[in-house]
Amino acid sequence: MDSSLNAGRRARELAEIRDIVVDVLVVGLGATGAGAALDAASRGLSVAAIDAHDLAFGTSRWSSKLIHGGLRYLAKGQVGVARESAVERGVLLRHTAPHLVRAQPYLLPLTPSVSPGQARLVMTGYRLGDGLRATARTPRHLLPGPSRLSAKRALTLAPALHERGLRGALLSWDGRVVDDARLVVAIARTAAAHGARILTRCRALSLAGDGAQVRDEMTGAEFGVRARAVINATGVWAGQLSPLVRLRPSRGTHLVLRPGSLHGLRTGMHVPIPGESNRFALVLPQADGRIYVGLTDEPVDGPLPDVPEAPESDVSFLLDVLGTVLREPVRRADVAGAFAGLRPLLDGPAPTHGPARIRTGGEAGAGTADLSRRHAVVTSPDGIVTVVGGKLTTYRRMAEDAVDAACPTASPSRTARLPLVGAGSAFEGGREHSPIAGRAPGASPPRHDPPARLVERYGGEARAVQDLALADPALAEPVAAGITLAELVWAVRHEGALDVDDLLDRRTRIGLIPEDRAAALPAAEAALALGR
Numbered sequence: 001m002d003s004s005l006n007a008g009r010r011a012r013e014l015a016e017i018r019d020i021v022v023d024v025l026v027v028g029l030g031a032t033g034a035g036a037a038l039d040a041a042s043r044g045l046s047v048a049a050i051d052a053h054d055l056a057f058g059t060s061r062w063s064s065k066l067i068h069g070g071l072r073y074l075a076k077g078q079v080g081v082a083r084e085s086a087v088e089r090g091v092l093l094r095h096t097a098p099h100l101v102r103a104q105p106y107l108l109p110l111t112p113s114v115s116p117g118q119a120r121l122v123m124t125g126y127r128l129g130d131g132l133r134a135t136a137r138t139p140r141h142l143l144p145g146p147s148r149l150s151a152k153r154a155l156t157l158a159p160a161l162h163e164r165g166l167r168g169a170l171l172s173w174d175g176r177v178v179d180d181a182r183l184v185v186a187i188a189r190t191a192a193a194h195g196a197r198i199l200t201r202c203r204a205l206s207l208a209g210d211g212a213q214v215r216d217e218m219t220g221a222e223f224g225v226r227a228r229a230v231i232n233a234t235g236v237w238a239g240q241l242s243p244l245v246r247l248r249p250s251r252g253t254h255l256v257l258r259p260g261s262l263h264g265l266r267t268g269m270h271v272p273i274p275g276e277s278n279r280f281a282l283v284l285p286q287a288d289g290r291i292y293v294g295l296t297d298e299p300v301d302g303p304l305p306d307v308p309e310a311p312e313s314d315v316s317f318l319l320d321v322l323g324t325v326l327r328e329p330v331r332r333a334d335v336a337g338a339f340a341g342l343r344p345l346l347d348g349p350a351p352t353h354g355p356a357r358i359r360t361g362g363e364a365g366a367g368t369a370d371l372s373r374r375h376a377v378v379t380s381p382d383g384i385v386t387v388v389g390g391k392l393t394t395y396r397r398m399a400e401d402a403v404d405a406a407c408p409t410a411s412p413s414r415t416a417r418l419p420l421v422g423a424g425s426a427f428e429g430g431r432e433h434s435p436i437a438g439r440a441p442g443a444s445p446p447r448h449d450p451p452a453r454l455v456e457r458y459g460g461e462a463r464a465v466q467d468l469a470l471a472d473p474a475l476a477e478p479v480a481a482g483i484t485l486a487e488l489v490w491a492v493r494h495e496g497a498l499d500v501d502d503l504l505d506r507r508t509r510i511g512l513i514p515e516d517r518a519a520a521l522p523a524a525e526a527a528l529a530l531g532r
Contacts, residue, residue, distance in 0.1 A: 003494075031183065061506055069129050104268050111325055207242065250299055
């Protein structure tokens, strides 16, 4: 079946689900909900998946972009969580999303504030993390091991570092996703290719074990959806539909620095947070020259906003941490934008109802930085399955556990070896090479292959996007941040974008910088007209 999502398909499938009973109704289309839709559909079950907003509207687009092996959890003694993270990282790197997930090098500068003993302890942790890679059977050529670099080499890779007292750096590798929202789109489209009905702008007003009352947010029409099983995958908002689990949301803030702010940074960086023994700020350069700096871990009380804001206190905190290792502090004017996401952390054990598999962790009353990233699958007395907790890296396992609980007689999950849309061999032609190793002689893609930027974002579909631009020179014009009008039109025709917010804030990340968003708005409106 076609993987394309668009307004026409939405209208057809919205009409269909009013008259049928589906095997599984999934509520929430972040990474876990889209993953549950794919898991169920690939088992041969009929699926409807709904979201009040858009794909990746909530937490899944605000992540740190890490696909990590769980080293931090290992340091806390959470061996099971750490190994699960390493296994799922390997699944993404090797099988399901090699076009969107790849290895990323990170420097930890050995400044005077990092004692030799601390450096040895961190390197020991990195080697344990490499051991997790080995137990997860992720090949070393996909994820190199840690090493120590000289001060000269560290400054070559991160010229903005302060030279005074720099003893060198520790180099480690972990996974990263090119764009977390694009990963969710790929998951949802793969589910659609297996027959799942992916319906955005459909709000669940109430849930029951046999379906939901739903409102079409585009028309205001209300209707019922009947289902043999219901999965609540609404993340930090799960308690609004099923109050069985207690959550302690935490806010993670990232800064978006303007291109050039860190003077030729070629790797990611881990920057020790003063006064913390096991926490680091993350510096992650992007292909468009922007640099993300994160992240905070602050408890959130009270009502949960659909789109959280990054407070100025978080911005100041991250700039201060970053300044501890730089020759010249990053100015506030270099912060072009900021974003914040809410983590659905478990607060104490989840209650057990019915046959669901339960994964719990953390202690009530702990700070959010200390709460476990384990996930829980809980079945209510009326049969609603709720999946909460976890993290982006383990979305696939969370989805599998949720479907196992909702449909215990279904065939086994297939998603550990199921490539996502775009994960074909065509992506190899334009893949970027490591900034550590450099580009191998003769490794440049053939002249007519899609550019590396397109391959990095679209994988095996990059040529189709390029062909769209070649067919009409007007579509090849850049909109902002290197994104072309052709990519916006592609998003309308194939990726389920229904309005300018979908285009600028999720199918692309143009909207992270307000002035870029304003400049691209006319092009987004044009793409909506051209794509329909």
